[in-house]
Amino acid sequence: MGRLVIGGVVVAIIAALLFYFYSSGYRAQIDQQTQQVSQLNDQLQKLQSENEQLKTQLSKVQAEQNILAAQNEEMRKGIAEFKATGKMPVIPPPPK
Incomplete structure (x- = not known):
């Protein structure tokens, strides 16, 4: 019975470590994607501003x-x- 409890605790610790590493990698990926979205939004705003200037010049x-x-x-x-x-x-x- 003691072996089952110790084995269960070891499996739970291993599962917790795997979940921690997976979730930290996932969080890093989300942070990277958030940064990319922010950069793309900045580029979009710049291009929209440039587009408005070009429309004015065209008119x-x-x-x-x-x-x-x-x-x-x-x-x-x-x-x-x-x-x-x-x-x-x-x-x-x-x-x-």
């Missing part, structure tokens, strides 16, 4: 493109008028 470029297209059309009309009449048309100066 400025598109607005400038629209202005240039309108000016180009005015120039085409002026050239056509000059070819038709031989007189220089009055073209307003481009906005600054």
